[in-house]
Amino acid sequence: MTEHERRVRAEQRERFDFAVIANWIPPGERVLDLGCGDGRLLRYLNETRGVSGYGVEIDHESVLGCIRNGVDVIQMDIECGLSGFEDDSFEHVIISQALQTMRATERILTEMLRVAAEAVVSFPNFAYRANRAAISEGHMPVSEDLPYDWFDTPNVRFFTIVDFEDLCRRLDIEIRERLAFDEAGREVCEDPNLNGSLAFYRLGRRS
Amino acid sequence: MSPENSVGVVAPQRAQFNEPLRLQSGAGLPGFELVFETYGTLNADHTNAVLVCHALSGSHHVAGHYPDDPENIGWWDNLVGPGKPLDTRKFFVVGVNNLGGCYGSTGPLSINPESGKRYGADFPLVTVEDWVAAQARLADHLGVHTWAAVIGGSLGGMQALEWSLQFPDRIRHAMVIASAPKLSAQNIAFNEVARQAILSDPDFHGGYYADHGVVPTRGLRLARMVGHITYLSDTQMAEKFGRQLRHGEHKFSYDVDFEIESYLRYQGNKFAGFFDANTYLMMTKALDYFDPAYDYEGNLAAALARAKASFFVASFSTDWRFAPARSREIVFALLHNRRRVVYAEIDCGAGHDSFLLDDPHYHALLRAYLENIAV
Numbered sequence: 001m002t003e004h005e006r007r008v009r010a011e012q013r014e015r016f017d018f019a020v021i022a023n024w025i026p027p028g029e030r031v032l033d034l035g036c037g038d039g040r041l042l043r044y045l046n047e048t049r050g051v052s053g054y055g056v057e058i059d060h061e062s063v064l065g066c067i068r069n070g071v072d073v074i075q076m077d078i079e080c081g082l083s084g085f086e087d088d089s090f091e092h093v094i095i096s097q098a099l100q101t102m103r104a105t106e107r108i109l110t111e112m113l114r115v116a117a118e119a120v121v122s123f124p125n126f127a128y129r130a131n132r133a134a135i136s137e138g139h140m141p142v143s144e145d146l147p148y149d150w151f152d153t154p155n156v157r158f159f160t161i162v163d164f165e166d167l168c169r170r171l172d173i174e175i176r177e178r179l180a181f182d183e184a185g186r187e188v189c190e191d192p193n194l195n196g197s198l199a200f201y202r203l204g205r206r207s
Numbered sequence: 208m209s210p211e212n213s214v215g216v217v218a219p220q221r222a223q224f225n226e227p228l229r230l231q232s233g234a235g236l237p238g239f240e241l242v243f244e245t246y247g248t249l250n251a252d253h254t255n256a257v258l259v260c261h262a263l264s265g266s267h268h269v270a271g272h273y274p275d276d277p278e279n280i281g282w283w284d285n286l287v288g289p290g291k292p293l294d295t296r297k298f299f300v301v302g303v304n305n306l307g308g309c310y311g312s313t314g315p316l317s318i319n320p321e322s323g324k325r326y327g328a329d330f331p332l333v334t335v336e337d338w339v340a341a342q343a344r345l346a347d348h349l350g351v352h353t354w355a356a357v358i359g360g361s362l363g364g365m366q367a368l369e370w371s372l373q374f375p376d377r378i379r380h381a382m383v384i385a386s387a388p389k390l391s392a393q394n395i396a397f398n399e400v401a402r403q404a405i406l407s408d409p410d411f412h413g414g415y416y417a418d419h420g421v422v423p424t425r426g427l428r429l430a431r432m433v434g435h436i437t438y439l440s441d442t443q444m445a446e447k448f449g450r451q452l453r454h455g456e457h458k459f460s461y462d463v464d465f466e467i468e469s470y471l472r473y474q475g476n477k478f479a480g481f482f483d484a485n486t487y488l489m490m491t492k493a494l495d496y497f498d499p500a501y502d503y504e505g506n507l508a509a510a511l512a513r514a515k516a517s518f519f520v521a522s523f524s525t526d527w528r529f530a531p532a533r534s535r536e537i538v539f540a541l542l543h544n545r546r547r548v549v550y551a552e553i554d555c556g557a558g559h560d561s562f563l564l565d566d567p568h569y570h571a572l573l574r575a576y577l578e579n580i581a582v
Contacts, residue, residue, distance in 0.1 A: 066549070
């Protein structure tokens with residue numbers, strides 16, 4: 001694959017991710033996007049659904065990217081939680097393929113459902129068939145949704161659909177909807193922990 | 208800084224305001240004058256004006272230089288000019304010396320029309336709120352109904368914030384840099400040390416030193432020295448001076464031993480040579496009193512409810528005078544009110560004074576934000 005093809009694929013993939021998330025965000029809502037990168041998702045949500053909100057990001061270049069994209073961004077480290085953000089101050093909190101880059105997984109999930117009644121989470125499924133194959137051949141997986149070599153990955157938490165759902169149960173988080181997709185972007189219904197490369201969740205508080 | 212993107216030769220202007228101004232303290236001024244500079248051109252719709260507010264010792268001379276004094280370059284020249292982050296090809300930029308200042312606007316050095324002598328200590332205390340009220344008169348004078356942005360660092364940032372509260376419909380973007388929504392006890396404590404240095408100088412004469420033909424230079428010098436410590440970071444001081452010795456050995460005297468002593472003395476002397484002691488006292492009080500939440504039982508979010516502007520808030524990692532947490536207070540109060548806000552926490556080793564430097568990332572952020580402001 002050439003660099004150009006890789007970029008085009010990544011962009012297609014990204015648009016696809018955005019569309020899945022946008023589907024869960026009613027038009028005109030107010031959202032918080034954790035680990036928002038250069039604000040592309042928020043910009044997409046704003047342009048396609050009139051959604052407003054803020055991104056939270058720690059990386060300096062990404063913050064600059066947000067400002068260039070006209071996205072409101074707050075630079076802070078969410079590993080320390082979301083103190084300062086008031087309870088129920090957003091309709092949705094999103095964390096799109098960033099949860100695996102943070103250490104304080106439990107705290108972040110709990111905090112997300114403090115500042116909003118519903119959370120949207122997406123992450124790469126480490127137990128995806130191709131990833132299992134790589135491990136069985138003796139290598140850390142490198143795939144569409146885990147595109148980094150082991151020695152320069154930003155990911156610090158490697159978990160599976162089954163693991164994530166166990167954690168939700170332990171934290172008393174309600175799974176309201178789950179979608180899983182393979183590397184080609186096809187929705188997976190059968191055994192998502194084996195066949196799903198990327199997982200999306202709509203989470204709520206169990207009341 | 209390459210000269211081709213300098214605003215070049217500039218000239219200060221004056222505006223006279225004859226309507227009395229009632230001050231926050233209850234005192235009043237029968238009228239006043241402001242000295243200011245402008246760079247760039249006001250567009251036909253008057254939508255491209257940006258006000259630059261100065262901090263404690265700043266002035267209206269924001270950018271460029273004077274024909275007879277090429278060394279006297281504006282204090283934020285690295286920001287303002289054609290092609291610079293605050294681009295004078297796009298914006299009409301205004302710098303103003305605040306009321307009570309000592310660079311030409313009506314202040315303690317001006318002649319009191321009632322006595323025919325310099326105001327000195329009789330000049331009333333003015334606050335951030337009063338400055339903004341006076342700046343609004345200047346805006347009227349210039350034909351600026353709404354600022355595209357008001358920008359400032361430190362005490363200047365407080366003015367940008369105050370603009371959004373006092374005149375919510377006259378400011379579209381508030382750019383609040385290295386600032387705070389109010390001073391902490393520690394901040395006030397440093398100011399009080401600076402004031403006591405001046406007040407206890409035998410040459411102060413209760414503020415009427417001009418009548419005695421003297422200047423309380425010792426007090427001013429000390430005030431500036433203590434202030435300067437708070438503008439720099441520990442790291443930067445360590446890097447710049449460390450424990451370097453002036454004479455290569457310990458002298459066992461009270462003369463300059465360490466380079467840092469020499470630096471502080473130099474800064475103090477320089478400042479005492481041109482800045483007015485009464486203005487300095489007043490500026491520090493304006494800082495101390497600033498607290499928009501004061502009338503809202505300390506609830507900043509309630510105080511900021513009337514703001515309508517979009518905000519750019521930035522802090523610097525090594526600024527301990529107005530640490531990042533102080534900026535976050537503003538950010539979260541704005542979030543509470545669902546205001547648009549961008550907040551950047553910039554890695555810069557230079558402490559509070561970082562806001563005056565041209566750190567590439569800092570300037571890239573300012574440029575990106577300013578580029579997106581429609582005019």
